[in-house]
Each structure stands twice: as C-alpha cells, then as structure tokens.
Amino acid sequence: MDSLLFLCARRIVAHHPLPILPALPAHLYPILFQAAFLDGRPLVLRDLVAAWPFPVLNFQRLVGRRELLRDHPCKLCVQAVILAVVAQLRRQLEEPGHDASDLQAPLESLELAFCSLVPADLAFLSQSFHAPALKRLDLSGHDFSQGLLEPLRLLLEETSASLLHLDLMECRMADSHLDALLPTLRRCSRLRFLGLYGNSLSTAALKDLLQKTLELPDLHLVVYPFPVDCYKPEPPSESGWNFEEPVDEELLAAVNAEFSQMLVNSGRTDLVWTYNPYGHGTLDYFSL
Structure with a gap:
C-alpha cells in the first residue's frame, strides 16, 4: 500500500506544469520523481530534472530495481530524463557570458x-x-x-x-x-x-x-x-x-x-x- 505522502505526490504529478515547483522543498523532489516515473509523466520528469536541487541524480536508486528500467512500459520516461540532462548540459555549454563558476555545482x-x-x-x-x-x-x-x-x-x-x-x-x-x-x-x-x-x-x-x-x-x-x-x-x-x-x-x-x-x-x-x-x-x- 502506498504511503499518504506518495499518494499526494501522485496527485501533484498528475498536473503539468507543476504549479508549486519554484517553491518546492528540496526533500520532496525524489518522491515526486518516483511518482512521475511510475505514473508515466515524462513532461513532469523533464521539469523536475531541469530544476533538480542536488548535485547527484541517482537514477537507478530513484526508480528502484534494474528490471523496472527494462520492463517499464513508458520508455518515454527514461528518454525524458536523459533528454532533460542533455538539455541542461547543452544550455550550460551554449549560454553566453557565463562560465563554470556562474553555474550550479x-x-x-x-x-x-x-x-x-x-x-x-x-x-x-x-x-x-x-x-x-x-x-x-x-x-x-x-x-x-x-x-x-x-x-x-x-x-x-x-x-x-x-x-x-x-x-x-x-x-x-x-x-x-x-x-x-x-x-x-x-x-x-x-x-x-x-x-x-x-x-x-x-x-x-x-x-x-x-x-x-x-x-x-x-x-x-x-x-x-x-x-x-x-x-x-x-x-x-x-x-x-x-x-x-x-x-x-x-x-x-x-x-x-x-x-x-x-x-x-x-x-x-x-x-x-x-x-x-x-x-x-x-x-x-x-x-x-
């Protein structure tokens, strides 16, 4: 049975764009990520990755076992995470007037x-x-x-x-x-x-x-x-x-x-x- 927190997270990720993302406490990002992945919400995953507040995004630990990565019906979710990471790297490479010291850790x-x-x-x-x-x-x-x-x-x-x-x-x-x-x-x-x-x-x-x-x-x-x-x-x-x-x-x-x-x-x-x-x-x- 899902926890109350996880059930609330599923309700939140059912809406895109996430209305509360700018003010979202950092500790809630992982559970929202899990809910979005399991419910097949690639657009929400994209937004969460773009605003990820931690220096580490442990994809396998967030979504669980390797079998889930292979068998999950919504491959768009995996692709959304990858593309969001790549997009963030691309922005940081191409953004004029900035260097590494201006960007996040x-x-x-x-x-x-x-x-x-x-x-x-x-x-x-x-x-x-x-x-x-x-x-x-x-x-x-x-x-x-x-x-x-x-x-x-x-x-x-x-x-x-x-x-x-x-x-x-x-x-x-x-x-x-x-x-x-x-x-x-x-x-x-x-x-x-x-x-x-x-x-x-x-x-x-x-x-x-x-x-x-x-x-x-x-x-x-x-x-x-x-x-x-x-x-x-x-x-x-x-x-x-x-x-x-x-x-x-x-x-x-x-x-x-x-x-x-x-x-x-x-x-x-x-x-x-x-x-x-x-x-x-x-x-x-x-x-x-």
Missing part, C-alpha cells in the same frame, strides 16, 4: 544504467563542466561494442583526474573493446572501483588488465566477468547475459587462483579481484 555522481544512451549523449557530457568533477559513473547495460565506445573513451579522458568509481557491467564488451579503453583507464589515477561483470572477456584480456592497472594506487576492487574460456561448451552470447551458460568451475577456480597469485607477487594484496558482483560492499557515493 557540477555533478559528482551520475548513474545512467540501462538508459538507452546514444553517442551524442556521451559527447555532450564529455564537453560539459560536469565531466572533470565526476567521481562516480555508472553506464552499465549499454552496448559499447558499437558506436558508443569512442564517446566513452573521450568521456573517460575528461573524468580521468577525478573518477573514483566506474561501472561498465553488461556492456557487451569483448577483448578488443577493453583493449581500446585500457590506455584511458590507466590514466584514471584515482580509480577505486571498476565493474566489468557480464562482459565477454577472455582470461588473457583480464590478465592484461590486471597487470596494467596494478599501477593505480587507489584501486581497491575489480569485479570481473566469468572469462569466456571458462564456459562449456560455448562462450556467452552477444547479449552479455551469462546466467544460462554453464561455467567450468575448475577452470574458473584456476583462473581466480592465478589472478590472486599475480596480486600477491606484485605486492597488491590490498586489491580485490572477484567474479562475484554481490556482497563486497562496493563503494557508495557518500564514502568516496
């Missing part, structure tokens, strides 16, 4: 997992004043095997001095895509967390990643996918979903042991490499 955390971004979205973000300030970036669930890879690389270039947490889970990346990103990843000198679960990467590519990111002194946790050569009898499908393919447990254990030994030999026992995406207390934004 830059975003430090951006979570846009499973949101159907296009290359232009990442291009605008990489050119915005938010990019050099980003500490947490979650772009899980996008297809970086195609046209998004180069915009992602350029975005990581812009965030390399500040980025602490990077989530690229289930992004259809193969060895060649990771290889293209690796030089830029190595420049993310403050990186603490890297999530790659659900991508189609080989043991050799992962070993290369491990070896070349040992130089990142703050890297604490890497969540890697089951290597494609640990599957039997066939590697994962191009979808990036690995839940139905059988894993050779002995091969997987051997690979994990090899990674652990590489960490010991390099003196990086502080660095955790795991194929388990759960239960490791991945870094929360507020602990960054």
Whole structure:
C-alpha cells in the first residue's frame, strides 16, 4: 500500500506544469520523481530534472530495481530524463557570458544504467563542466561494442583526474573493446572501483588488465566477468547475459587462483579481484 505522502505526490504529478515547483522543498523532489516515473509523466520528469536541487541524480536508486528500467512500459520516461540532462548540459555549454563558476555545482555522481544512451549523449557530457568533477559513473547495460565506445573513451579522458568509481557491467564488451579503453583507464589515477561483470572477456584480456592497472594506487576492487574460456561448451552470447551458460568451475577456480597469485607477487594484496558482483560492499557515493 502506498504511503499518504506518495499518494499526494501522485496527485501533484498528475498536473503539468507543476504549479508549486519554484517553491518546492528540496526533500520532496525524489518522491515526486518516483511518482512521475511510475505514473508515466515524462513532461513532469523533464521539469523536475531541469530544476533538480542536488548535485547527484541517482537514477537507478530513484526508480528502484534494474528490471523496472527494462520492463517499464513508458520508455518515454527514461528518454525524458536523459533528454532533460542533455538539455541542461547543452544550455550550460551554449549560454553566453557565463562560465563554470556562474553555474550550479557540477555533478559528482551520475548513474545512467540501462538508459538507452546514444553517442551524442556521451559527447555532450564529455564537453560539459560536469565531466572533470565526476567521481562516480555508472553506464552499465549499454552496448559499447558499437558506436558508443569512442564517446566513452573521450568521456573517460575528461573524468580521468577525478573518477573514483566506474561501472561498465553488461556492456557487451569483448577483448578488443577493453583493449581500446585500457590506455584511458590507466590514466584514471584515482580509480577505486571498476565493474566489468557480464562482459565477454577472455582470461588473457583480464590478465592484461590486471597487470596494467596494478599501477593505480587507489584501486581497491575489480569485479570481473566469468572469462569466456571458462564456459562449456560455448562462450556467452552477444547479449552479455551469462546466467544460462554453464561455467567450468575448475577452470574458473584456476583462473581466480592465478589472478590472486599475480596480486600477491606484485605486492597488491590490498586489491580485490572477484567474479562475484554481490556482497563486497562496493563503494557508495557518500564514502568516496
């Protein structure tokens, strides 16, 4: 049963434009966002994002589970949020007579997992004043095997001095895509967390990643996918979903042991490499 506050929020978002938006207390924005998303109110979502009073808009946390992002019938709501963010970045880039010091505080955390971004979205973000300030970036669930890879690389270039947490889970990346990103990843000198679960990467590519990111002194946790050569009898499908393919447990254990030994030999026992995406207390934004 919905709370009284949520029921009131649903009544409010049923009207557009929101008559109370200019005087709305900041703490009510999240519940209005949730009500607008669940009730399929893309215009209200657009207005809420444009006036968002916080430096962080945690999209996935606001709307709940990933399944909701995939299955929600009103895809216009997802698109409305993305377009509103892009529009805000565009205004800030194009507004004459202003620089970054005149604008609102830059975003430090951006979570846009499973949101159907296009290359232009990442291009605008990489050119915005938010990019050099980003500490947490979650772009899980996008297809970086195609046209998004180069915009992602350029975005990581812009965030390399500040980025602490990077989530690229289930992004259809193969060895060649990771290889293209690796030089830029190595420049993310403050990186603490890297999530790659659900991508189609080989043991050799992962070993290369491990070896070349040992130089990142703050890297604490890497969540890697089951290597494609640990599957039997066939590697994962191009979808990036690995839940139905059988894993050779002995091969997987051997690979994990090899990674652990590489960490010991390099003196990086502080660095955790795991194929388990759960239960490791991945870094929360507020602990960054």
